[in-house]
Amino acid sequence: MSHSHAPSPARLPLLTVGLAVTALALSACGAGAAGSGASPSATAAGPSASTSPATSPSPRSTERTEVASVTPRVVLSHDGGLTTLDAETGEVVHEQEREGFLRLNNAGDGQHVMVSGGDEFLVYDAGIDAQVHGDHHHFYSSEPGLTGVTFPAPAAGHVVTHNGLTTLFTDGTGAIQTFTSEHLHSGMPRAVETSTEDAHHGVALELTDGSLLTTQGTEKGRSTVQVLERESGKVLAETTDCPGVHGETVAADEAVVLGCENGPVVYRDGAFHKVPVETEYQRSGNLAGTKASSIVLGDHKVDTDAEQERPTEIALIDSVQDTLTTVDLGSSYWFRSLARGPEGESLVLTYDGELNILDESGKILHEVKAIEPWEEKAEWQQPGPILKSADGLAYITDAEQQKLVIVDIEKGTVERTLDLPVAPVEMVVITGHAESSTEHADHSDHEGHEDEGHEGHDH
DSSP: OOOOOOOOOOOOOOOOHHHHHHHHHHHHHTTTSTTOSOOHHHHTOOTTOEEEEOOOOOSOOOOEEEESOOOOEEEEEETTEEEEEETTTOOEEEEEEOOSOOEEEEOSSSSEEEEEOSSEEEEEEOSEEEEEETTEEEEEEEOOEEEEEEEEOTTEEEEEEETTEEEEEETTTOEEEEEEGGGGGGSOOEEEEEEOSSOOSOOEEEOTTSOEEEEEEOSSOEEEEEEEOTTTOOEEEEEOOOTTOEEEEEOGGGOEEEEOSBSOEEEETTEEEEOOOSSSOBBOOOEEOOTTOSEEEEEOBOOTTOSSOOOSEEEEEETTTTEEEEEEOSSOOOTTSEEEOTTSOEEEEOTTSEEEEEOTTSOEEEEEEOSOOOOOOSSTTSOOOEEEEETTEEEEEETTTTEEEEEETTTTEEEEEEEOSSOOSEEEEEOSSOSSOOSSSSOTTOOOOOOOOOOOOOO
């Protein structure tokens, strides 16, 4: 276990005069366009934060065509690049060659994907967009592909979308970059840049009140989580009782739950609350939350000596009562096995190939035979099953059989099975609709989908 250290303000880089002028110029020339302008937090950068544009996009057609409707798309990373499929027909709509190991996260705007590629975050356009106009939508299609917008990030790490903002964490430097998610539509979002005290494998997100929740630690250990005032760097709340802090998610009423090695911790109503556990060691490094529920789904590991623990119990963490209960599913799972349904259902894909659908109390509603039995490989970077959910459907990959199985969550039935041209390592589902609602972005009438939180990665 790592040891806690005394609280101190985060190291926050200064705003340079030249950069401020550039930011103001960008803000002025972008007024009126979809995704233009900056969020209040981006334009309010003071002595505690700097604001900078992402790298300019490379030549690529940005023309879009209005269409009658759009269907969801599935973006897969694999050996050799990215492949995008129509989620209804399985048709390949785009292939992107790219070497290296690629991590995928929804960018938050319903159209783009953040690709973690070694020492940078890349932006991939899935080519569909659904914009709310009053009581109806307008749908657009465009050319899929990497946009050329990049965020330099030595050891690019976690991506969190919350409240219309996207936050990138750079493990190699401790740098934190936050931008308004929908500004990706205009190609060059201006990011508010801050930093932790030291480089570490961490995570951060901006809360509705503009404060920044972030981990603090070093390469040797991390046990501190702070909430900071953006402009001054003042510590508003802190806990040092979260050894091995890893993974976070947001539940109902903006309660943030983080995994530790001695039981989870909850940030709620301006303070941190420790969740008591029965064992000295309890790790929930992978968490799945939703604004539809105060219950957070997590993995449940209790063997501190295990080289690769394969638990059969899951954790259900109550972010209001600060309690943890477990449910034994009788079969193990891994970090890509957890997701949430539209009504707060907990979704878990287990080694026996079943999708377990549970209600908030932990009662199993459905056990759906989805894919062939499988087992976690020794190397987490190798292709393996992936579970994601969107619009009431669960999307499950069978890497060995190269299949994509789509399940209706409410009914507990397999809707369709599609062939995959690759063995996927990671997957995101893009619907065209923003994944999270916002009180920050310029288009206050944009009705995004419920934020499904962020899944921590345990590897």
